[in-house]
Amino acid sequence: MLLASLNPAAVAAGADIGDAVRIDGAVLSRSDLVGAATSVAERVGGAGRVAVLATPTAATVLAVTGCLIAGVPFVPVPPDVGVAERAHILTDSGAQAWLGERPADSGGLPHVPVRLHARSWHRYGEPSWDATAMVMYTSGTTGLPKGVLISRRAIAADIDALAQAWQWSPDDTLVHGLPLFHVHGLILGLLGSLRIGNRFVHTGKPTPAGYAAAGGSLYFGVPTVWSRVAADADAAAALSCARLLVSGSAPLPVPVFNQLAELTGHLPVERYGSTEALITLSTRSDGERRPGWVGLPLTGVQTRLVCEDGSIAEHDAETIGSLQLKAPTLFDGYLNRPDATAEAFEPDGWYRTGDAAVIDHAGMHRIVGRESVDLIKSGGFRVGAGEVETVLLGHPAVDEVAVVGLPDDDLGQRIVAFVVGDANADELIAYVAEQLSTHKRPREVRLVDSLPRNAMGKVVKKELMK
Incomplete structure (x- = not known):
């Protein structure tokens, strides 16, 4: 079961948490999540694809959870996206309705509201692991955003591998204030918590004060968030009670790494991933955490560095190569773009990440940057x-x-x-x-x-x- 902590039978038998999710002033128990999200599932069941305006609210949590229960693929849409880009996402994805909140310009799509207090206890069968869970759009830095097909299998494999690497357990309280339309905030933060069974706290804006007040054991942030925390000695000191501080989505500057280590007593965990491959590399909770390095391949992930002449680069921490990988977390292609999908893979099946990297003798990876600009x-x-x-x-x-x-x-x-x-x-x-x-x-x-x-x-x- 993808959302393992929301097993209706287990929740009914008493495996409940009264504050499983805290977001935007709302507090949802596991029973609330099962009942309200199942009500959402009943309203969208049978739909081909729906759009979710991914604001950090309880409505978004229930919309996403309801779609996963019903087996309806959803399209997380950034709330601040421009009109032209939103129109492209809606048209390209073939979304049939807005589920939950909707923008002022809804693009002519019908609206299916999410009712926070509605409840249903209908039992749904678990969809196929190979079924598409969501279509997440890329940032569009090299043209119009492409729809990335992400399966239920890929999500489960990634969360389970990270749970192993980070010793992530139901005893954790995971805190972040990241957007719910990217891998970091949505798949790792929200869906990871609903699979692992830990408490999840969304702080709204990811401010140092908000992080300090949340009382978490596991914190997610991007470098901008961590640089602000490092600049606030009181907030940083409050995180000394945490278990892990995880940074991703961009390189963490070495000075910020060192400041966090000094102020919190924690060496940050750095990891690497993408929309197409989810998270594939990470330092471990029980392993070396070296500033500027994103760690080792997760369970099931294989990597290689390819030089300009097609040879495989030496693992000498110096030779730069094109990072390619194979992993159970890989996407199932770009929606409506067989040409782009084919270009993303080598003939022997290795995925071209588009990033340049080096690997040392111990297998630690350092990302040099995007091949196109870095x-x-x-x-x-x-x-x-x-x-x-x-x-x-x-x-x-x-x-x-x-x-x-x-x-x-x-x-x-x-x-x-x-x-x-x-x-x-x-x-x-x-x-x-x-x-x-x-x-x-x-x-x-x-x-x-x-x-x-x-x-x-x-x-x-x-x-x-x-």
Whole structure:
């Protein structure tokens, strides 16, 4: 059963938690979740696909849970998405209705409300493990967003592997304030909790004060969240009672890693994943946690690094290769895009992540960045933008940084650093040259007020390359 903690028979027999989910001022017991979500299932049963406006509310929790009970694929739609992008998601997905909340411009789709106090105790059979659970859309950085088909099997495999790596159990209280339209907040945070059976607390906005007050044992955050926690000594100290602090969705700056370790007593767990593959790499609760490294393959995951000439890269912590993987967590293709699906895989079945990485002798992985924007070819050398960014973030005058390769008639690409902070450009260039090989130094440093970011806090480097 995908949502194992919501087994109706077990809940009826007394395996209940009065505060299984806390979100947006609402408190839901397991009995509430089973009864109200089953009522939702009855209202959408038989539908082909429905759209869910993924606000952090009880209505969203019940809409998602109801769809999974009924075996109806749902499409989580970001509440802040633009009109044109939302129209594309609705049209491309073939969603037949809005379930729960809906935007002011509903695109002409009918509306099926979620009634928080309705209850049904109808028993549904468990859908096939191979059935599509949801269609999650990519961020659209390389064109229109693509619908990623995610199966029930992939979700269960990923949560179970993470439970093993993080010693995640029903005794945990999981806290985060992340969006419910991405893998991190929705699949790991909400569905992970409903499968494992731990308490789940959504803080709304992921503020340091909100995290400190939640009293969790397991916290999820993106680097922006953790940098704010690290800047608030009182909030950070309150997290010392937690068991694990997990960071993902973007690289965690080494200085933030070190600050969290000093203030909370916890070395953060870093992990790596994508919409198409879910989480595939992670440091472990009982293993080494090294700043800047995202750990080992989860159970069932295989990885390889492929060099430009097609050879397999050495595991020497230096040789950069294209990261490819095989895993039980992989998606079932892009909706309506057989061409894009075929391009995502090698002929022998390995999935092309589009990320560049290095692996050390122990099998630890470090992500250099996206091959399209983070792998810089300058003067005949291949330079990972992430390595340069890590060094620059170690300079006390640098608050934020993004490194890109811009066209250069002589070098092919020149390394350019966009820096937020009270810094001197020439000093930063010399600083990198002292820390790394000379050819890895930025040829130019541009001081800016801020960096363009998406909803998950990731820097949108395409904006810097225009």
